[in-house]
Amino acid sequence: MTPTPPAPRNDAPHGAGAAAAADAAAGGSTGDPHSHRYAARTAGMTASEIRALFAVASRPEVVSLAGGMPNLAALPLDSLAVEVAGLIAAEGQGALQYGSAQGVPVLREQIGEVMAFEAGSTSATGGFHPDDVVVTVGSQSALDMLTRLFVDPGDVVLAESPSYVGALGSFAAYQAEVRHVAMDDDGLVPAALEEALARLAREGRRAKFLYTVPNFHNPVGVSLSADRRPEIVELCRRHGVLVVEDNPYGLLGFDGQTYPSLRSLDPENVVYLGSFSKIFASGLRVGWALAPHGIRDKLVLAAESATLCPPAFTQLVVSRYLATHDWRSLVKSFREMYRERCDAMLAALEVHLPDGCRWTRPRGGFFVWATVPEGVDTRAMLPRAITARVAYASGTGFHADGSGARHMRLSFCYPPPERITEGVRRLAGVLDGELEVLRTFGLSGSGARPSSGGPGPQAPAVDTA
Numbered sequence: 444m445t446p447t448p449p450a451p452r453n454d455a456p457h458g459a460g461a462a463a464a465a466d467a468a469a470g471g472s473t474g475d476p477h478s479h480r481y482a483a484r485t486a487g488m489t490a491s492e493i494r495a496l497f498a499v500a501s502r503p504e505v506v507s508l509a510g511g512m513p514n515l516a517a518l519p520l521d522s523l524a525v526e527v528a529g530l531i532a533a534e535g536q537g538a539l540q541y542g543s544a545q546g547v548p549v550l551r552e553q554i555g556e557v558m559a560f561e562a563g564s565t566s567a568t569g570g571f572h573p574d575d576v577v578v579t580v581g582s583q584s585a586l587d588m589l590t591r592l593f594v595d596p597g598d599v600v601l602a603e604s605p606s607y608v609g610a611l612g613s614f615a616a617y618q619a620e621v622r623h624v625a626m627d628d629d630g631l632v633p634a635a636l637e638e639a640l641a642r643l644a645r646e647g648r649r650a651k652f653l654y655t656v657p658n659f660h661n662p663v664g665v666s667l668s669a670d671r672r673p674e675i676v677e678l679c680r681r682h683g684v685l686v687v688e689d690n691p692y693g694l695l696g697f698d699g700q701t702y703p704s705l706r707s708l709d710p711e712n713v714v715y716l717g718s719f720s721k722i723f724a725s726g727l728r729v730g731w732a733l734a735p736h737g738i739r740d741k742l743v744l745a746a747e748s749a750t751l752c753p754p755a756f757t758q759l760v761v762s763r764y765l766a767t768h769d770w771r772s773l774v775k776s777f778r779e780m781y782r783e784r785c786d787a788m789l790a791a792l793e794v795h796l797p798d799g800c801r802w803t804r805p806r807g808g809f810f811v812w813a814t815v816p817e818g819v820d821t822r823a824m825l826p827r828a829i830t831a832r833v834a835y836a837s838g839t840g841f842h843a844d845g846s847g848a849r850h851m852r853l854s855f856c857y858p859p860p861e862r863i864t865e866g867v868r869r870l871a872g873v874l875d876g877e878l879e880v881l882r883t884f885g886l887s888g889s890g891a892r893p894s895s896g897g898p899g900p901q902a903p904a905v906d907t908a
């Protein structure tokens with residue numbers, strides 16, 4: 444599952460008892476006898492909307508278009524079992540011992556090969572040495588550590604509108620103020636970023652970093668166009684803002700298409716995050732950060748204090764997999780599998796969704812971002828969808844301020860194509876019911892409106908949070 448998007452509460456009272464005060468303000472005690480003890484920053488740590496639904500959404504009769512779980516069906520489990528046994532036999536205690544906080548050296552070298560595969564060549568990666576790499580416990584832990592390193596309470600972080608829930612969770616946990624920046628079909632809009640940067644300058648403030656998912660974005664599904672990349676990087680450099688480039692989906696373009704990394708355009712001002720979760724096995728929790736030297740050293744210190752070191756065993760499993768399997772071919776088969784599922788979803792949306800809905804048309808990754816007619820609230824509608832045995836993630840989870848109720852993320856990564864088709868059919872039935880109520884009672888909006896261009900390729904909805 445993709446983790447939770449808590450709404451940051453930067454105006455929460457600080458100091459001892461702040462969490463209890465926030466709890467009381469939120470309607471009373473949770474019954475937790477320790478609530479008066481928690482640090483103020485825990486006020487921003489709230490349960491994920493998605494996780495709260497997980498128990499019902501994962502029942503077999505429900506088609507879940509909600510989670511972002513990678514589909515591991517193509518993994519060669521038998522040969523992996525042999526390699527894992529061989530690893531213990533060959534490495535012995537070494538595989539089970541503490542390791543370096545920066546990560547196993549052989550894996551840091553192999554990460555160069557993975558990045559070169561995406562970039563097309565070693566030189567196109569922007570050039571780096573294995574010493575520049577820090578192996579992390581998934582890219583999520585890199586995000587958490589980076590936020591810990593850079594964000595004091597109230598500091599501004601810029602992020603796309605909408606943004607990855609796990610990142611919003613880390614930003615909330617460190618009491619960042621998130622300012623969302625608009626996207627369109629070509630990703631982050633440079634003019635909107637410029638405006639956000641200029642506004643901060645007028646306020647005498649500066650964002651600590653821009654967090655961006657340039658490739659096959661979670662949750663929108665689009666990619667930042669090649670011509671916008673230098674512009675984004677240049678704007679951030681000019682305004683003295685670091686870029687955090689999160690790229691777990693970059694190798695999952697359905698046609699094998701890839702884009703130059705932001706890091707390759709400005710290695711000294713971009714921290715790049717990669718992950719084996721979507722191209723190998725998410726449960727091993729292995730990702731990496733590629734950072735300028737000063738930041739790399741701080742990340743190693745942060746990793747030491749968080750976990751002493753990333754697990755040597757899972758790193759060696761990844762390393763052995765890369766050395767013994769044709770992982771490039773496996774990545775290609777993942778692309779095909781996700782393409783087939785995405786096609787099924789797009790076809791079903793076209794057939795079933797009512798007029799007035801629009802959605803993105805991803806060329807890679809896991810997600811479609813859909814916009815429903817005015818007056819429909821996807822968060823309020825969710826229990827009715829679950830009753831109709833389909834689940835999705837409401838757009839509200841992807842905005843730090845909880846806006847985005849006219850949107851939903853539909854994941855095509857996990858269910859087989861026929862289940863996706865059935866899930867979209869059920870979802871359309873629920874939407875029809877909502878629109879009928881709106882037409883009859885005229886509740887909270889103007890109800891269904893014909894879409895301007897029909898349900899073809901559309902710009903993702905932009906929320907100016």
Ligand SMILES: Cc1ncc(COP(=O)(O)O)c(C=O)c1O
Pocket residue numbers: 445511580581582583584607609656661689691717718719720725728729730
């Ligand atoms: C954009 C984005 N970043 C980071 C992550 C976390 O990945 P990992 O499994 O490497 O921690 C995810 C997982 O869904 C994601 O979608």
